[in-house]
Amino acid sequence: MASHRKSRPTGSLVAGLRTPALATAALTSVALLSQSAHASPAADDRPSLEEVEKKVDDLYRQAESATEKYNAAKEKTAKQRKRVDTLLDDVAQRTQKLNEAREQLGSFAAAQYRTGATAPDTATFLLADTPQDYFDQTQVMDRLTGRQKAAVDDYVTQQSETMKQRREATESLRTLTASQNDLRTAKATVQQKLTDARELLAKLTAEEKARLAAIEKRKQEEAARKAAELARQQAEQQRQEEAAASRQEQQSGASSGAGTSGTSGTSGGTSASDPSYATKADKALAFARAQVGKPYVWGATGPDSYDCSGLTQAAWKAAGVDLPRTTYDQVNAGTTVPLSQALPGDLVFFYDDVTHVGLYIGNGMMIHAPKPGAYVREESIYYDGEGSIHSVVRPA
Numbered sequence: 001m002a003s004h005r006k007s008r009p010t011g012s013l014v015a016g017l018r019t020p021a022l023a024t025a026a027l028t029s030v031a032l033l034s035q036s037a038h039a040s041p042a043a044d045d046r047p048s049l050e051e052v053e054k055k056v057d058d059l060y061r062q063a064e065s066a067t068e069k070y071n072a073a074k075e076k077t078a079k080q081r082k083r084v085d086t087l088l089d090d091v092a093q094r095t096q097k098l099n100e101a102r103e104q105l106g107s108f109a110a111a112q113y114r115t116g117a118t119a120p121d122t123a124t125f126l127l128a129d130t131p132q133d134y135f136d137q138t139q140v141m142d143r144l145t146g147r148q149k150a151a152v153d154d155y156v157t158q159q160s161e162t163m164k165q166r167r168e169a170t171e172s173l174r175t176l177t178a179s180q181n182d183l184r185t186a187k188a189t190v191q192q193k194l195t196d197a198r199e200l201l202a203k204l205t206a207e208e209k210a211r212l213a214a215i216e217k218r219k220q221e222e223a224a225r226k227a228a229e230l231a232r233q234q235a236e237q238q239r240q241e242e243a244a245a246s247r248q249e250q251q252s253g254a255s256s257g258a259g260t261s262g263t264s265g266t267s268g269g270t271s272a273s274d275p276s277y278a279t280k281a282d283k284a285l286a287f288a289r290a291q292v293g294k295p296y297v298w299g300a301t302g303p304d305s306y307d308c309s310g311l312t313q314a315a316w317k318a319a320g321v322d323l324p325r326t327t328y329d330q331v332n333a334g335t336t337v338p339l340s341q342a343l344p345g346d347l348v349f350f351y352d353d354v355t356h357v358g359l360y361i362g363n364g365m366m367i368h369a370p371k372p373g374a375y376v377r378e379e380s381i382y383y384d385g386e387g388s389i390h391s392v393v394r395p396a
Contacts, residue, residue: 056197060371065355067298223380227364280319281345287318334395349390
């Protein structure tokens with residue numbers, strides 16, 4: 001075997017040993033080339049774990065935003081269709097009345113012909129049984145004819161106006177339907193992006209998935225910590241309010257000597273000050289808790305699945321309170337309160353464009369339908385960071 005090997009030039013080896021600087025440079029070049037060769041598979045367009053996570057989160061946000069816009073368009077379309085149906089019924093009724101009026105006019109004309117009303121007045125007078133009959137008949141026919149003509153004119157005017165409204169409503173419906181179709185297309189695009197993001201997640205190695213799970217766990221732990229902090233703040237605030245109310249009662253009792261102050265000093269920041277709201281909120285929360293585990297489905301309002309605003313609407317409906325369909329309208333359907341004064345049952349809205357909502361259950365927690373692919377669940381209101389919270393609204 002040794003006889004088949006080619007001998008290396010001795011000079012090169014000696015030169016390499018005699019010039020360590022050149023050797024170092026050569027080794028460095030080899031190392032860099034080796035690193036480049038090993039790095040080339042990862043140097044493609046494949047995003048990092050953080051980028052994948054951010055992309056998925058952004059796409060979920062886009063999907064939820066598109067859902068709320070679709071819900072708004074769907075609601076407007078339903079209202080417009082109802083209006084068109086009402087107008088069509090009105091047109092049919094007016095047309096029927098108009099036909100009846102025309103038939104009645106025809107019968108009057110026939111009656112006039114039969115009674116000789118078209119004959120000269122002198123002849124009609126002479127043919128009448130009595131002079132009084134002539135005058136009575138002439139006055140009645142003139143009065144009825146004028147009244148009926150006015151009615152016909154009124155029906156024609158109303159029919160013209162109704163037809164105009166019908167055309168406007170039909171055009172409006174057509175426009176809304178086109179917008180709804182555009183929103184469906186946008187939704188499909190977002191869903192495709194979600195699919196792409198999930199495929200990226202599916203391509204992660206077991207180690208990368210573990211790292212991503214660790215990142216998510218840290219986020220959840222931080223959200224839970226913030227929720228616990230808010231719970232402590234709210235408990236301390238309530239303790240202070242109760243202490244202040246107790247002092248006020250004692251002072252009032254001492255000054256009056258009869259202790260007739262009652263509970264008027266109780267702050268409005270606690271549920272005890274508003275038993276009516278607490279009762280309704282309990283019903284809404286009981287309904288929401290019964291939905292835990294059901295899937296998020298865009299545009300869904302129950303009973304088997306929900307989107308975020310569909311869940312809050314259904315929960316408060318169970319308590320006898322009608323909320324609008326979308327987050328954009330629900331945020332204006334009550335009284336805005338500070339987060340520190342949030343009560344169970346309040347609505348917590350998220351993001352600057354108000355595209356998500358959850359039902360506050362106390363202690364910094366809420367029940368919500370989070371996003372596509374997830375299920376109704378209890379979660380910290382800080383699940384997406386403190387900066388994501390938009391406002392808190394008390395709906396009743």
